[in-house]
Amino acid sequence: MNYRHIYHAGNFADVMKHALLLRLLAALRRKPKPFLVLDTHAGIGRYDVTSEQAEKTGEWREGVGKILEAPPPALAEYVETVKRLGLYPGSPVFSAAALRPRDRLVACELHPEDAAALRRAMRAYEHAAVHERDGYEALGAFLPPPEKRALVLIDPPFEQPDEFSTLAKRLNASWKKFPAAVYAVWYPIKHRAPVRGFFETLKLAGIKDVIAAELLRRPDTDPARLNGAGLVIVNPPFRFEAEAAPILAACLEMFGEAGGRAGIERIIHE
Ligand code: SAM
Numbered sequence: 001m002n003y004r005h006i007y008h009a010g011n012f013a014d015v016m017k018h019a020l021l022l023r024l025l026a027a028l029r030r031k032p033k034p035f036l037v038l039d040t041h042a043g044i045g046r047y048d049v050t051s052e053q054a055e056k057t058g059e060w061r062e063g064v065g066k067i068l069e070a071p072p073p074a075l076a077e078y079v080e081t082v083k084r085l086g087l088y089p090g091s092p093v094f095s096a097a098a099l100r101p102r103d104r105l106v107a108c109e110l111h112p113e114d115a116a117a118l119r120r121a122m123r124a125y126e127h128a129a130v131h132e133r134d135g136y137e138a139l140g141a142f143l144p145p146p147e148k149r150a151l152v153l154i155d156p157p158f159e160q161p162d163e164f165s166t167l168a169k170r171l172n173a174s175w176k177k178f179p180a181a182v183y184a185v186w187y188p189i190k191h192r193a194p195v196r197g198f199f200e201t202l203k204l205a206g207i208k209d210v211i212a213a214e215l216l217r218r219p220d221t222d223p224a225r226l227n228g229a230g231l232v233i234v235n236p237p238f239r240f241e242a243e244a245a246p247i248l249a250a251c252l253e254m255f256g257e258a259g260g261r262a263g264i265e266r267i268i269h270e
Pocket of ligand 1: 001003004005017040041042043044045089090091092108109110111114133134135136155156157
């Protein structure tokens with residue numbers, strides 16, 4: 001496990017992922033019944049973008065750093081939340097800060113040092129529990145939750161060459177156990193073939209109601225580069241697609257290069 005998110009925190013992919021996460025959380029809050037957020041690959045929760053590691057790549061400057069002063073309207077809520085939460089918030093902090101008194105967060109992180117840092121970051125949040133454990137296994141352990149409502153964020157580091165296939169397998173098993181959850185699954189876009197293969201596997205598995213929200217900064221032709229990123233969403237909440245479209249368009253405007261594109265594709269019908 002070499003991946004450390006501090007090198008990438010606040011980059012264009014985080015902006016897109018976290019801005020969409022905020023809309024998913026808002027959608028779940030529209031109904032009074034409490035829900036669980038299960039964050040399977042949580043990271044450390046708070047990131048100092050002035051740290052040596054973050055400055056080494058400088059990715060945040062090309063991401064959140066570009067929009068802090070004058071965010072496009074569709075990213076204003078996200079930027080306000082980043083400023084209100086302080087440091088650069090990771091997914092479990094965005095989620096915990098959005099919970100109501102009866103909602104819960106379970107955040108899993110396998111790296112021992114990162115899990116300890118996450119535990120420190122989450123102390124401020126009463127309804128958050130941190131588990132140092134494999135996030136994929138946590139899907140089996142925590143679902144279905146007693147609340148019978150859940151948002152599940154699966155955001156693996158893609159260090160393993162077979163991550164797409166693991167992801168598809170684990171998502172399928174989890175969906176079979178608890179088909180009602182909203183699943184948001186992050187994936188990198190380097191070149192198209194593995195992404196297409198991932199979508200095909202989901203189709204063959206029989207999972208229903210799936211969309212993919214994507215930001216392609218530049219054509220996905222050079223497999224050595226992170227050309228874009230996507231979120232597969234199973235059971236997208238009512239109005240989510242309409243809310244996500246301007247966020248993706250703003251991300252394209254801010255982070256896109258020649259040949260870039262952004263949008264939502266329906267992968268599997270309801
Ligand atoms: N979700 C975080 C966010 O948006 O702020 C970023 C997470 S980062 C992309 C992936 C994290 O997963 C890393 O911190 C890594 O240590 C952790 N990780 C890797 N394999 C894991 C596993 N099997 N279970 C849980 N965490 C894992």
